[in-house]
Amino acid sequence: MRLRNVRIEGDFDSIPIPGDDEHRLTARAVWIAWEWRTDGDDAWRSERLMIPDHTRWDGASRPGIVGWLVPRWGVFSAASLGHDYAFRHRPFLSNGQRISRKHTDLLFLALMRRLASERVTGGWKAAAQLWLAEVMYRAVRWFGESTWDKHDAEFAS
Numbered sequence: 001m002r003l004r005n006v007r008i009e010g011d012f013d014s015i016p017i018p019g020d021d022e023h024r025l026t027a028r029a030v031w032i033a034w035e036w037r038t039d040g041d042d043a044w045r046s047e048r049l050m051i052p053d054h055t056r057w058d059g060a061s062r063p064g065i066v067g068w069l070v071p072r073w074g075v076f077s078a079a080s081l082g083h084d085y086a087f088r089h090r091p092f093l094s095n096g097q098r099i100s101r102k103h104t105d106l107l108f109l110a111l112m113r114r115l116a117s118e119r120v121t122g123g124w125k126a127a128a129q130l131w132l133a134e135v136m137y138r139a140v141r142w143f144g145e146s147t148w149d150k151h152d153a154e155f156a157s
Contacts, residue, residue, distance in 0.1 A: 079111035
């Protein structure tokens with residue numbers, strides 16, 4: 001599967017929840033848009049996913065031992081929101097099928113790469129952000145398989 005033209009449409013912002021350091025709310029609705037195709041398919045499909053305002057999510061989920069390396073909030077907040085929302089709600093795509101775990105995870109990686117290229121201007125910080133995006137993607141793929149697939153066979157792959 002390949003994705004391209006992944007972007008966030010609208011002004012993404014989050015609101016802290018008083019007394020809850022582990023969750024935030026979206027300040028306004030945002031759209032995530034992308035194009036995708038399966039391997040061996042020549043046609044690109046276009047998708048848009050609307051995430052409503054006041055959607056609650058937990059930022060970048062990570063084990064506490066790596067919290068210093070992977071911040072819960074920051075450059076990749078919008079990517080983690082998109083991933084969590086697609087994972088939780090499993091929207092139908094333009095081909096009539098529900099989004100798969102693999103598709104959701106690839107969307108997460110593509111969003112992180114896009115955000116890193118837009119928000120980090122260069123030098124070692126740009127390389128570090130791209131490396132961190134890869135690490136976060138691989139962790140999601142590995143832990144997602146072991147944790148979530150056993151709960152929902154339809155979401156596997």
